[in-house]
Amino acid sequence: MSHHDLDEMLRQEWHAPPAPVGLEERVVAAIPRRRPMPWRAILLATAAGVLMALALGPSMVPEPAPRRAAETPVQPKVKPAGQSSLLTPPARLVLPPPPPPDAAVRDPKPRPVVVPRRVEPAADYETLMRESLGLMARGERMVAAAKLRQAAALRPRAHTPHQRLCATLQAAGRPKQALSHCREWLRLETNAKYKVTIRRRIERLEAELRP
Amino acid sequence: MRRPERPDEVERSVLSAAAGGDPEAARRFVLLYQDRVYALLWRMLRPRGLGADAEDLTQETFLRAFGALHRYRPTAKVSTWLLTIATRLALDALRRQGRRREALASRREEMLPPRPPSPAELTEGRSAAARIELAVARLSPEHQAVILLRVFHDLDYGDIAEALGVERGTVKSRLSRARQQLRELLSEGGS
Numbered sequence: 001m002s003h004h005d006l007d008e009m010l011r012q013e014w015h016a017p018p019a020p021v022g023l024e025e026r027v028v029a030a031i032p033r034r035r036p037m038p039w040r041a042i043l044l045a046t047a048a049g050v051l052m053a054l055a056l057g058p059s060m061v062p063e064p065a066p067r068r069a070a071e072t073p074v075q076p077k078v079k080p081a082g083q084s085s086l087l088t089p090p091a092r093l094v095l096p097p098p099p100p101p102d103a104a105v106r107d108p109k110p111r112p113v114v115v116p117r118r119v120e121p122a123a124d125y126e127t128l129m130r131e132s133l134g135l136m137a138r139g140e141r142m143v144a145a146a147k148l149r150q151a152a153a154l155r156p157r158a159h160t161p162h163q164r165l166c167a168t169l170q171a172a173g174r175p176k177q178a179l180s181h182c183r184e185w186l187r188l189e190t191n192a193k194y195k196v197t198i199r200r201r202i203e204r205l206e207a208e209l210r211p
Numbered sequence: 212m213r214r215p216e217r218p219d220e221v222e223r224s225v226l227s228a229a230a231g232g233d234p235e236a237a238r239r240f241v242l243l244y245q246d247r248v249y250a251l252l253w254r255m256l257r258p259r260g261l262g263a264d265a266e267d268l269t270q271e272t273f274l275r276a277f278g279a280l281h282r283y284r285p286t287a288k289v290s291t292w293l294l295t296i297a298t299r300l301a302l303d304a305l306r307r308q309g310r311r312r313e314a315l316a317s318r319r320e321e322m323l324p325p326r327p328p329s330p331a332e333l334t335e336g337r338s339a340a341a342r343i344e345l346a347v348a349r350l351s352p353e354h355q356a357v358i359l360l361r362v363f364h365d366l367d368y369g370d371i372a373e374a375l376g377v378e379r380g381t382v383k384s385r386l387s388r389a390r391q392q393l394r395e396l397l398s399e400g401g402s
Contacts, residue, residue: 003390006397007362013339016250016363020266023249024241027273028234129281130230137223160282167285193373197286 141172159188230280255301258348295374305352346396354389
């Protein structure tokens with residue numbers, strides 16, 4: 001019996017049953033997934049944020065812009081008719097300070113208030129990698145490459161961002177950039193079995209770049 | 212009942228959605244590959260009496276895959292990657308079973324591991340499938356994995372080498388040895 005005959009016999013005679021019905025439901029139900037934040041947790045988080053802001057004091061609250069005295073002059077109180085001057089002291093007339101000499105040439109607009117910019121929380125490695133996969137699937141290669149570069153910066157010893165950058169940039173028609181990431185991938189790859197494939201890819205890219 | 216035809220490999224959009232935690236995408240992903248994964252595990256475990264564990268290990272394969280989808284290497288097919296996980300799980304289960312039997316046998320002499328069937332026993336009143344199962348049970352788990360991945364799942368030598376963590380040459384020699392053993396067992400039994 002040749003090995004082709006043997007293989008054919010095994011395929012013909014030894015049938016495995018299909019997967020049990022409902023297996024996919026059980027698998028999906030068993031996948032641990034991130035639950036949406038419940039209302040109670042949202043309220044607690046908000047309260048914690050407010051308390052923290054109060055504890056840190058006014059240094060975190062942006063100061064309001066200084067009022068210009070010229071814009072809001074104090075108006076003298078007008079004594080109502082018939083009211084005795086003995087009961088109420090005479091209103092003190094406060095004159096607005098004289099305008100600066102070059103007030104006419106100054107910009108009449110108030111100065112913009114500098115509000116500290118809200119810093120977006122930095123995306124973590126896993127999120128960046130997941131987002132890059134979605135972007136690659138949608139064909140947005142350069143956006144995906146940007147995410148992957150961020151991920152590579154977050155984990156300098158991880159080879160996967162460089163592996164994906166190597167493939168993505170090559171597909172985006174940027175062999176020179178791809179080559180540097182392929183080399184980085186080769187340097188960081190721990191599995192010796194993959195190194196042969198990576199070297200082959202590097203050789204192909206180098207041949208492509210040769211004039 | 213014939214199942215509806217499905218594409219061979221998952222679409223990238225489904226893969227990324229499943230990686231992002233979309234349950235519908237995860238369901239589609241499992242539906243596409245579950246038969247292949249289950250068949251491999253069933254053929255790995257059933258000849259050694261662990262067929263009932265195939266379902267649990269199929270579930271475990273997918274759960275591990277979902278846990279590592281972001282590490283998936285686009286250089287390999289998704290099916291190959293899943294079969295790699297399944298093969299390793301099956302080999303672990305078979306090794307555990309072997310260790311348990313050895314421990315039991317060392318404690319109680321009467322509980323020796325089952326004697327491998329003789330060629331005559333392989334044929335006696337048994338169907339071809341049962342004879343194949345008995346013959347496969349006499350292979351080592353590593354030889355069994357090689358022949359299953361090659362014959363039933365059409366993996367090439369490189370993919371099998373990656374799945375089992377061995378050299379390509381080892382895969383070739385194991386495959387040749389496994390075929391030789393099966394040929395002998397089945398032809399002796401059939402003559």
